[in-house]
Amino acid sequence: GENVEQHPSTLSVQEGDSAVIKCTYSDSASNYFPWYKQELGKGPQLIIDIRSNVGEKKDQRIAVTLNKTAKHFSLHITETQPEDSAVYFCAASITGANNLFFGTGTRLTVIP
Amino acid sequence: ETGVTQTPRHLVMGMTNKKSLKCEQHLGHNAMYWYKQSAKKPLELMFVYNFKEQTENNSVPSRFSPECPNSSHLFLHLHTLQPEDSALYLCASSGGLVGRQQYFGPGTRLTVT
Numbered sequence: 001g002e003n004v005e006q007h008p009s010t011l012s013v014q015e016g017d018s019a020v021i022k023c024t025y026s027d028s029a030s031n032y033f034p035w036y037k038q039e040l041g042k043g044p045q046l047i048i049d050i051r052s053n054v055g056e057k058k059d060q061r062i063a064v065t066l067n068k069t070a071k072h073f074s075l076h077i078t079e080t081q082p083e084d085s086a087v088y089f090c091a092a093s094i095t096g097a098n099n100l101f102f103g104t105g106t107r108l109t110v111i112p
Numbered sequence: 113e114t115g116v117t118q119t120p121r122h123l124v125m126g127m128t129n130k131k132s133l134k135c136e137q138h139l140g141h142n143a144m145y146w147y148k149q150s151a152k153k154p155l156e157l158m159f160v161y162n163f164k165e166q167t168e169n170n171s172v173p174s175r176f177s178p179e180c181p182n183s184s185h186l187f188l189h190l191h192t193l194q195p196e197d198s199a200l201y202l203c204a205s206s207g208g209l210v211g212r213q214q215y216f217g218p219g220t221r222l223t224v225t
Contacts, residue, residue, distance in 0.1 A: 004154070009152075034213070034214075036216075041218065042218050042219075043116070043202050043204070043216030043217050043218050043219050044155075044202070044216045045216065046213050046214070046215075049213070089154075089155065099157055099168070099170075100155075100157065100214065101154070102154040102155040103154060104152060104153065104154050105154075
């Protein structure tokens with residue numbers, strides 16, 4: 001089955017700096033890669049996703065890049081703000097399949 | 113986010129108790145999921161229902177019993193649990209099978225004593 005690895009497990013940045021979280025996956029058939037943000041006491045919320053037919057996607061301060069050859073994808077957050085502090089999860093799946101395979105999460109702390 | 117609600121939010125139960133977790137989605141979705149979230153581990157998919165039919169059971173012990181009476185409601189019945197079952201149980205729904213955005217509820221924090 002699919003194996004998703006996520007690094008780092010914790011990340012602290014100064015407000016205004018950029019944050020990068022990286023994930024690798026093992027199944028070359030995976031073609032859908034969402035990123036979720038989980039705040040304390042809440043369930044994960046989708047913040048951005050990318051499909052394998054594109055290499056990069058941006059949404060304001062958030063961007064995701066995908067390298068299918070190397071089987072890794074990354075989340076980039078620019079101009080970080082304290083409200084970006086949360087746990088971020090990457091995931092991978094095959095469209096039409098039941099399983100979303102999640103990484104172990106990255107706890108991001110933005111220091112004011 | 114109130115599209116997916118879960119009750120109760122917190123539950124403490126003994127190993128001999130029987131309890132149920134409830135999930136309700138108000139998004140008109142047809143697929144619903146149960147996940148287990150433990151500290152420092154990836155979210156673990158437990159069960160998937162699509163149009164009320166169970167399509168996935170990820171080798172979950174029989175002490176966890178799901179029920180999906182309709183596309184809007186999902187239950188997880190618990191009995192004779194073990195302390196290692198203590199975790200956050202998350203419900204999610206989507207407009208189709210995976211490959212479409214999954215919307216998560218806030219979870220039920222379960223503690224087994």
